[in-house]
Amino acid sequence: MLLPADHDLMLRIAKHGFVDMEYIYRFAYPKRKKRTIDDRLLQLERHKYVNITRTFIPPDYTMNYRCGYRIITLGVNGLEVMENMGILAADHREIIKTSSPYRMYHQVQVASVCDTIQSCYQDSSESRWEVLEILNEKEAYLEENLNQPDAVLVFKQKGSDPATSPMIIIYLEIERSYASVKSLNRKLRGYEISVKKRLYDQKLNYRFAEQRVLFVTQTMLQRQALITKLMTQKTSLHLLVSGYQETIHQPMDSIYIVPGCEPCRLLAKYPVLNN
Numbered sequence: 001m002l003l004p005a006d007h008d009l010m011l012r013i014a015k016h017g018f019v020d021m022e023y024i025y026r027f028a029y030p031k032r033k034k035r036t037i038d039d040r041l042l043q044l045e046r047h048k049y050v051n052i053t054r055t056f057i058p059p060d061y062t063m064n065y066r067c068g069y070r071i072i073t074l075g076v077n078g079l080e081v082m083e084n085m086g087i088l089a090a091d092h093r094e095i096i097k098t099s100s101p102y103r104m105y106h107q108v109q110v111a112s113v114c115d116t117i118q119s120c121y122q123d124s125s126e127s128r129w130e131v132l133e134i135l136n137e138k139e140a141y142l143e144e145n146l147n148q149p150d151a152v153l154v155f156k157q158k159g160s161d162p163a164t165s166p167m168i169i170i171y172l173e174i175e176r177s178y179a180s181v182k183s184l185n186r187k188l189r190g191y192e193i194s195v196k197k198r199l200y201d202q203k204l205n206y207r208f209a210e211q212r213v214l215f216v217t218q219t220m221l222q223r224q225a226l227i228t229k230l231m232t233q234k235t236s237l238h239l240l241v242s243g244y245q246e247t248i249h250q251p252m253d254s255i256y257i258v259p260g261c262e263p264c265r266l267l268a269k270y271p272v273l274n275n
Contacts, residue, residue, distance in 0.1 A: 005029050010078050014089035016111040018073040023112050048075040051093050055101045071096055071104050109244060110150045110174050113216055116248045117153060124252060129267050132156040142199055146190030150174050155267060166209035168267060169200055175217045178225055188235050212238040216247050230259040238270045
């Protein structure tokens, strides 16, 4: 018998395409022990509601090499449940078999960052902002754009009308490696064109008071290297840099670095820079 928590999990998987166990521990089956969640996932797999692919162990994922990395997507019965709920969910079972494990790990990190930020702002009694909308990589695609964000987060003030209130859009970039200066320069130029032409204002039919680019790095060394490179770039973009672990554990704290400035909060007033 399916539980409400099972439906919630399948909705989350349908939204992102696939997730991993760390995502499930964080967002699904609240207040349940890991062992209980593991057993439930095995039951869902046995009855073909989910499909579990066991693959490599990503760096920094775990030190226990007896347990492989698990990617979870919807099984045939899970897809049918979504269809009965009026949700057209993509079937990723065959794609998972041939996709790069690093690519899958990257996509799950994108999902984790987005959902963490969304839930924290939604539940906060201190912040006057909330996430109105999240676009995944496919939904955020624009043919006119020279580069595509990993995801897009749209913020609005709580209790306000999106048609009349100030809104902020954040383009998310999960950095898996040390970006070259050439590729970084190309990415920044693409965002500059997108912001100048207000491509996402037109796509989403909103008027954004501010547009920011958030780079989330895998490690602190990558973060510092990226900040150093960004400080050599002359750009009018509003840039923020943070580490992955910081972002998923303290998303509302002052962990976001504006190159050349002190750390600030994600939606804090952007400092005036002399570049």
